[in-house]
Amino acid sequence: MSDAEKPQTGSGPKKLHIKTYGCQMNVYDSERMAEAMGAEGYVLSDTPEGADMVLLNTCHIREKASEKLYSDLGRLKPLKLANPALKIGVAGCVAQAEGAEIQRRMPIVDIVVGSQAYHRLPAMARAADAGQRSLDTEFPAEDKFEHLPARPLQGRPAAFLTVQEGCDKFCAFCVVPYTRGAEVSRPVARILAEARALVARGAREITLLGQNVNAYHGVEDGADWGLARLVRALAKVEGLERIRYTTSHPNDMEADLIAAHGDEPKLMPYLHLPVQSGSDRILKAMNRKHTADDYLRLIEQIRAARPDILISGDFIVGFPGETDADFAATMALIEAVGYGMAYSFKYSPRPGTPAAGRTLVESGVADARLQALQALITRQQRAAQDAMVGRELGVLIERPGRVAGQWVGKSDYLHAVHLTDASLAPGMLVRARITEGWTNSLAGMRLI
Ligand code: SAH
Ligand code: SF4
Ligand code: F3S
Numbered sequence: 443m444s445d446a447e448k449p450q451t452g453s454g455p456k457k458l459h460i461k462t463y464g465c466q467m468n469v470y471d472s473e474r475m476a477e478a479m480g481a482e483g484y485v486l487s488d489t490p491e492g493a494d495m496v497l498l499n500t501c502h503i504r505e506k507a508s509e510k511l512y513s514d515l516g517r518l519k520p521l522k523l524a525n526p527a528l529k530i531g532v533a534g535c536v537a538q539a540e541g542a543e544i545q546r547r548m549p550i551v552d553i554v555v556g557s558q559a560y561h562r563l564p565a566m567a568r569a570a571d572a573g574q575r576s577l578d579t580e581f582p583a584e585d586k587f588e589h590l591p592a593r594p595l596q597g598r599p600a601a602f603l604t605v606q607e608g609c610d611k612f613c614a615f616c617v618v619p620y621t622r623g624a625e626v627s628r629p630v631a632r633i634l635a636e637a638r639a640l641v642a643r644g645a646r647e648i649t650l651l652g653q654n655v656n657a658y659h660g661v662e663d664g665a666d667w668g669l670a671r672l673v674r675a676l677a678k679v680e681g682l683e684r685i686r687y688t689t690s691h692p693n694d695m696e697a698d699l700i701a702a703h704g705d706e707p708k709l710m711p712y713l714h715l716p717v718q719s720g721s722d723r724i725l726k727a728m729n730r731k732h733t734a735d736d737y738l739r740l741i742e743q744i745r746a747a748r749p750d751i752l753i754s755g756d757f758i759v760g761f762p763g764e765t766d767a768d769f770a771a772t773m774a775l776i777e778a779v780g781y782g783m784a785y786s787f788k789y790s791p792r793p794g795t796p797a798a799g800r801t802l803v804e805s806g807v808a809d810a811r812l813q814a815l816q817a818l819i820t821r822q823q824r825a826a827q828d829a830m831v832g833r834e835l836g837v838l839i840e841r842p843g844r845v846a847g848q849w850v851g852k853s854d855y856l857h858a859v860h861l862t863d864a865s866l867a868p869g870m871l872v873r874a875r876i877t878e879g880w881t882n883s884l885a886g887m888r889l890i
Contacts, residue, residue: 457487464501500536504790535621561589597643606652614797630662647684656690670698704747716756720775721768752782760808762800782826827879858883
């Protein structure tokens with residue numbers, strides 16, 4: 443870019459509003475896009491009103507998630523009419539899946555940028571300034587992150603770091619292999635450098651992200667590194683106190699990673715390990731390539747390495763063909779595992795996926811199953827939280843609470859913990875005694 447094209451400093455910074463839907467990968471991508479646009483002179487704005495550019499970073503995972511894009515675009519229409527210079531961009535998984543269709547349906551959209559093309563966003567924004575609409579949904583050979591600017595100096599105590607993207611598993615219900623592409627792991631050296639940069643700007647906890655993060659296989663000096671080796675290398679980064687990773691697939695949970703849960707103190711005792719169903723028939727129809735028993739034995743091994751580990755999961759109810767007996771098997775699996783937390787969803791057919799054309803379970807039946815499953819999970823979650831009362835845990839302070847002098851942080855087990863102590867500040871890692879458990883958080887007393 444020539445100097446003449448650079449944003450004029452005299453006119454004040456341009457404002458960018460980003461709305462993020464979906465998973466943590468999108469949260470990470472939004473941050474990186476904000477940084478890329480920051481290099482173009484944009485600052486973040488909390489609202490679309492008064493912004494020069496609005497970016498919707500979308501999710502395609504369920505029908506409801508996709509529909510949000512069009513209702514939000516409808517709401518942006520009056521802003522675009524009032525200010526034709528406003529640039530509207532759609533990024534993320536709906537952009538990837540629907541591409542040009544978005545601009546056909548919604549002419550107010552200037553930019554459609556697929557999930558692997560974010561390094562092209564600044565150029566696309568400049569094109570929009572020149573009155574050109576653009577679309578890029580390629581899966582380029584290069585790593586999109588390497589073409590985005592280095593991360594700036596001010597950051598949060600708990601940061602995300604994408605290490606792997608895409609998925610080769612092709613579960614019959616899921617759009618991710620199509621919207622994020624094939625599994626790609628980022629090189630070890632770049633991840634370590636980014637982790638050090640995050641720590642330098644204040645991060646004390648890093649969550650490694652990937653659609654199948656435990657399928658991570660990066661390269662360092664010609665050698666192949668799995669996730670366990672990466673975790674152990676990160677644990678040596680001075681100033682980094684906590685490491686987490688998400689989301690994992692049961693079939694990629696290798697022995698060395700399980701072992702790391704037992705002997706690497708910086709690896710936090712929390713694991714998100716979705717199973718989706720407890721019925722072998724349904725797991726087969728879902729193309730999960732594991733049985734309920736495989737999963738239960740895996741949980742046993744993980745708990746043998748780290749007995750206090752908190753397990754969370756994802757469940758789909760009402761997958762085509764699911765009978766009462768299949769659903770009962772899912773409930774039995776949940777009883778057997780004892781989850782600390784879980785997300786659960788009613789099956790939503792996604793265009794282009796193998797299960798899309800199959801006969802649906804009656805909607806009312808699926809709703810009733812979802813309700814029963816969620817009631818069980820809520821009971822287990824509550825029990826896990828109650829079991830924390832009286833225990834001494836690490837808490838990483840993240841932000842002020844609603845009441846003066848109150849702070850909110852995350853426990854080792856990822857629970858939100860409220861502490862009242864005026865001397866606390868974001869980034870402090872303290873010990874606390876848990877005094878009370880509520881539905882979604884805990885209260886504690888600072889010890890040191
Ligand atoms: N890679 C991760 C995340 C996948 S998306 C994983 O393998 O777990 C997050 C969750 O959304 C999935 O675990 C699944 O429970 C749910 N999900 C995915 N597709 C869905 C669909 N078509 N209908 C309902 N839930 C779905
Ligand atoms: Fe989707 Fe299955 Fe891949 Fe997870 S493992 S992203 S559910 S296809
Ligand atoms: Fe959604 Fe894409 Fe994430 S579909 S869940 S934003 S990978």
